[in-house]
Amino acid sequence: MHDHATVSAGARHVGRLTIAVGLVAVTFVVELVVALLTGSLALLSDAGHLATDLAGLVMALAAIRIAATGRASTALTYGWHRLEILAALGNSLLLLGIAGFVVFEAFRRLGAPPDLEPVPLLVVATLGLVVNLVTAALLRDGAEESINLEGARLEVLADAVGSVGVIVAAVVILVTGWTGADTVVALAVAAWVLPRALRLGYRALRVLVQAAPEGLDLVAVSDELADLDGVAGVHDLHAWTLTSGLDVASVHMQLRPAADPHAVLHAVERTLTEHHGIVRTTVQLEPDEHDCGPEEVC
Template identity: 35%
Template sequence: MHNHNIESNSKKLFLSIALTGLIFIAEFGGGLWTGSLALLSDSAHVFMDVFALLLSYLAIRAAKLPSNDRHTYGYHRMQVLAALANGATLLFISFEILKEAINRFQHPEPIVAGPMLLIAVIGLIVNVIVALVLRDHDHKDLNTRAAFLHVLGDALASVGVIGAGIAIYFTGLLWIDPLMSVLISVLILVSSGRLLKETVHILAEGIPDGMTASGVAETMKSISGVAEVHDLHIWTVSPSFVALSAHVILEDQTLRQSENIMTELKQRLDSEYEIEHTTIQFECSNCGQG
């Protein structure tokens, strides 16, 4: 990721942390006041989002640190590790909400629907503002994208709480509150599952989505002078940093033009697959001839 994108995303995240913190204070206090589990569930989700946003912010700042003797790729993986922590905490909180919702089905508690509705509306407005701040993020930045999904989930949860508040206000049916909590927990579970799947794929040195090793090899072999490609490895250091290493066998009598072939290989890999970090070793089956 380029430095100006990192700086832009970090500023957006910092503003989002402040606004999301205000939502948490309002919803947690309001949940205690009104007795609404849906509101308390959403405040728990928001609290984890504050934590997640803070981790994302720190990880993005760490990614700007230069490489050194002990970390030759720099600290790009800090973004992935932070995203993994975000997904794990969201997974945990979704099960906690589900457990409490089941308890509320069995033992309903009275709810003050009017203030619950007002606080949820305020939370929705602030969530929409934060979502707009994060909307134009760099889609390769896993952390900012995860933060955007967190906030979008919060906004949808706020809509659900508003709906529950209206229904309880007019019907007095208390089971609507834990039902909405269950729906919120499922929403969190789905989003955290997707995030965990992607981060584990990166940490397992997986190839980026939309790319196959065989396809990349065919692209490399389509360049004039390249006879074969073997020992090809492609892995994701971070969503914005893909690395490749390969052995390339050149056709006979082409070593003198190897510099031009290397230049074209790097250009094609960058333009077609956005692979900027390449390590390519040339080989020739008849290097001693000619």
């Protein structure tokens, strides 16, 4: 049994994700302490939002580390790579839950907006915005490669948008005294988060049901393989994503009588890797039954 030690896209950015976890953790502690000292329910609520961010980031980091260190076995033949996709799905559900709670709470407060202290709200929201922007910048490159890190970055961006909204609301309350601004901002943030959380969840589910990688046309790939020298036919072509940056495939190739099996095998692997980014391929070579003579066993 061969253990292919392939590094996932998320594992290449684990250092930055670790720094992001530290920044968000420190900010969460600061917000929580200030909220408890001032008695501000708004700040305590914002600290709770940061706590969900921290949980999402820790979940993403844990999934990457376990996937990177957990070895394949007879029971888990691909190791723990799918944990990164489960973490992305978890982040999606967490974001949907937060957005749903915000919408519920916003409508509950429409008739009776609570009293808010704008100054501590403004100060801590500004601190949170700075930390969220720095964290989002740290995760930007990784989010382009890993669906897990995309989920973690989306958590941070959602909180950054929320921080901007809180700053705007705090200024409005400070200038006009209208506390309803907090409710309007909450609904706007929820409207921003919902479609992005749904998109993340959809992408994670595509991986979990082993759909073909996004942007990969299996019909075109099959035609390309069928045009290789020595190939008589192609069938049972399957391609799926193991985790972000790790696309795999399996295919059955019918060979012509004079074909060189080794040359066909290398041509198939080279085509799938160089043209379509598939890093692992299982190829079954078969003789073309139509070209077998009456005495031959195919």
